[in-house]
Amino acid sequence: MNAVWAMARRDLLLALRRQSEVLTALFFFVIVCSLFPLGIGPEPALLRKIAPGVLWVAALLATLLGLPRLFAADHQDGTLEQMALSPSSLGLLVAGKVLAHWLVSGLPLVLLAPVLGIQFDLAPDALLVLVIALLLGTPLLSLIGAIGAALTLGVRGGGVLLALLVLPLYVPALIFGAGAVEAHIAGMAYAGHLSLLGAMLAVAVFFAPWATTAALRIALES
Amino acid sequence: MNPSTRTPTAHPLSRWLFHYASPPVFYPLAGRLMPWFWALAALFGVAGLYVSFFVAPTDAVQGEAYRIIFVHVPASWMSMFIYLVMAFWAAVGLVFNTRLSGMMAQALAPTGALMAVLSLWTGSLWGKPMWGTWWVWDARLTSELILAFLYIGFIALQASIDDARRADKAGAILALVGVVNVPVIYFSVKWWNTLHQGASVSMTKSPSMAQTMLWGMLLMALCFWMYAIAVALTRVRAIILEREAATDWVKHALE
Numbered sequence: 244m245n246a247v248w249a250m251a252r253r254d255l256l257l258a259l260r261r262q263s264e265v266l267t268a269l270f271f272f273v274i275v276c277s278l279f280p281l282g283i284g285p286e287p288a289l290l291r292k293i294a295p296g297v298l299w300v301a302a303l304l305a306t307l308l309g310l311p312r313l314f315a316a317d318h319q320d321g322t323l324e325q326m327a328l329s330p331s332s333l334g335l336l337v338a339g340k341v342l343a344h345w346l347v348s349g350l351p352l353v354l355l356a357p358v359l360g361i362q363f364d365l366a367p368d369a370l371l372v373l374v375i376a377l378l379l380g381t382p383l384l385s386l387i388g389a390i391g392a393a394l395t396l397g398v399r400g401g402g403v404l405l406a407l408l409v410l411p412l413y414v415p416a417l418i419f420g421a422g423a424v425e426a427h428i429a430g431m432a433y434a435g436h437l438s439l440l441g442a443m444l445a446v447a448v449f450f451a452p453w454a455t456t457a458a459l460r461i462a463l464e465s
Numbered sequence: 466m467n468p469s470t471r472t473p474t475a476h477p478l479s480r481w482l483f484h485y486a487s488p489p490v491f492y493p494l495a496g497r498l499m500p501w502f503w504a505l506a507a508l509f510g511v512a513g514l515y516v517s518f519f520v521a522p523t524d525a526v527q528g529e530a531y532r533i534i535f536v537h538v539p540a541s542w543m544s545m546f547i548y549l550v551m552a553f554w555a556a557v558g559l560v561f562n563t564r565l566s567g568m569m570a571q572a573l574a575p576t577g578a579l580m581a582v583l584s585l586w587t588g589s590l591w592g593k594p595m596w597g598t599w600w601v602w603d604a605r606l607t608s609e610l611i612l613a614f615l616y617i618g619f620i621a622l623q624a625s626i627d628d629a630r631r632a633d634k635a636g637a638i639l640a641l642v643g644v645v646n647v648p649v650i651y652f653s654v655k656w657w658n659t660l661h662q663g664a665s666v667s668m669t670k671s672p673s674m675a676q677t678m679l680w681g682m683l684l685m686a687l688c689f690w691m692y693a694i695a696v697a698l699t700r701v702r703a704i705i706l707e708r709e710a711a712t713d714w715v716k717h718a719l720e
Contacts, residue, residue, distance in 0.1 A: 390642055394635045399625045407621050408639060411614040412646050415653040422657060443649070454642055457559075461634040 246331035250339025251346070257316075258347045264312065265347050272305035272352055276359045287364040294363035295373065295424035302352050302377060303413050306384040309348040310409070311402050313340060313392040314459065327463055337459070338452045341382075341389045349381030365428075372427045379440040380420040386444075386451035387412050393458035415443060486563045488705045489714045495698040502695035506688055513684030521677045530594040535681050537587035539689040540580045541605075544612060545647075547577035547693060551619075552644035555637035565701075567633025568708070570640060571623055572700035576693050578616035584609055604655040611650050615643045629708050 258265055279297045280290055317323040326336050356377050357370040365373065391409035395401040423436035485491050517535035524531040551573045558566030588606060589599040600606065619639055626632035709715045 390638070394622060394639055395625075398622075399627075404621055404625055407614075408618040411611050411618060411650075412642065414611055415646070415649050418653045418657040439653075450645075454638060458635060458638050461631055461638070464631065 246335045247339040250336045251343040254340055254343030268305050268308040268348055269351050272301050275301040290363045294365050295421040298356055299417050299421040307406055310388040310392045313344055314396050318396050334452045334456045337455045341385050345382050345385040349385055353377040369428050373424045376420045376423040379444055380416045383416050383444045383447050386447040389455045393455045396462040486565045492705050495702050499698045502691050506691035506695050509684050509688035513688050517681035521681045533587050533591045535685045538682055539686040540584040543689045544580035544584050547573050552640045555640040559637045568701050568704045572697045574620050576696050581613035607654045608651045
């Protein structure tokens with residue numbers, strides 16, 4: 244586990260040294276969310292209805308923005324090869340990197356979402372459900388995204404390709420994440436949605452670093 | 466065609482399989498098999514189209530427009546089945562490190578994507594007269610759409626990696642991640658769908674089909690199978706030639 248923390252700590256430190264990259268994705272999230280009321284109109288009832296979906300889709304896109312950088316710099320300067328050769332398992336190191344990626348690009352979205360939710364006239368308890376859903380869902384987005392980032396490492400047109408590969412795989416997270424908030428607004432039980440998100444997260448925590456490692460080894464071979 | 470044997474070289478069956486896993490050996494074999502599958506595809510196609518257009522009765526509820534299902538249902542089946550076959554070859558390629566498996570997966574992907582698009586297209590042609598709308602966010606339609614996206618992602622990933630071996634392996638991982646996700650996507654879309662809309666459109670409550678309709682669909686399904694195999698063999702031959710262009714046997718084979 245030490246390897247996970249050490250790797251996460253290193254990546255967080257690097258992110259702190261280059262804060263603009265982190266903030267860009269965050270402002271992207273804010274701007275995309277603010278565009279929807281401008282495009283659709285300011286009726287509170289309509290905004291309340293579309294809020295969960297809009298916030299979640301914006302969160303997916305904002306997560307996507309940071310993904311190409313997940314392995315690119317380490318790949319370029321050869322750090323990734325050293326990681327693959329190091330005695331600690333590459334899977335754990337990858338898990339550390341994904342953890343750092345979530346702390347940098349996922350967690351701020353979770354914290355910012357209630358503020359944007361207020362713009363959409365969401366009730367306080369709906370905001371709470373939104374935060375819990377995002378708290379379970381954004382790590383899932385980082386984990387699945389890491390597989391795509393590893394597969395497209397050093398590939399022509401990597402960024403757009405990454406979106407093409409990863410977005411269809413985000414569909415279940417989007418459905419249950421936005422669904423939890425919608426169910427709560429409609430007065431239905433939302434615990435099932437959150438449980439399913441949690442289940443998917445548990446599966447992804449186990450399998451995604453493993454698949455990412457396999458993809459990274461392929462990228463390093465050639 | 467089933468390399469499920471656990472011992473790589475000892476068993477005669479696996480020796481036979483690995484023998485044909487070599488591109489120079491498989492190339493002429495595919496060439497010999499190909500005309501048969503094309504012929505069978507044409508045969509089943511003609512028979513299936515004849516049954517579905519001239520023999521099968523007009524549906525009491527849906528009229529003549531229902532006849533699109535003879536294309537639609539086989540296309541939907543094939544789109545899902547080909548993804549499984551593709552993931553199977555991808556897994557074989559990763560486990561046994563055989564070159565041909567990756568080529569096979571690459572050869573299957575465009576056909577699978579075609580089937581998914583065909584299924585969506587014919588589905589909306591059917592939906593317009595039946596439900597009065599081209600598109601419904603029904604669970605099956607939506608998951609078929611996402612399946613089409615997965616195919617396109619696979620093709621795009623393979624196309625953008627120049628090194629063929631890396632393209633195969635990266636594609637294999639993507640196909641396997643996709644195959645794990647397909648059931649998750651299907652069920653999530655299904656539950657999402659029941660949450661959102663009531664029973665506005667029910668596709669599961671189909672009336673029992675006439676015997677001849679079933680025959681027509683079966684023949685068309687066989688035609689699609691044979692077509693998929695034939696086109697995959699044709700394409701895999703082209704891929705083999707392309708990748709092995711520098712070798713001597715290709716120069717001899719093309720003389």
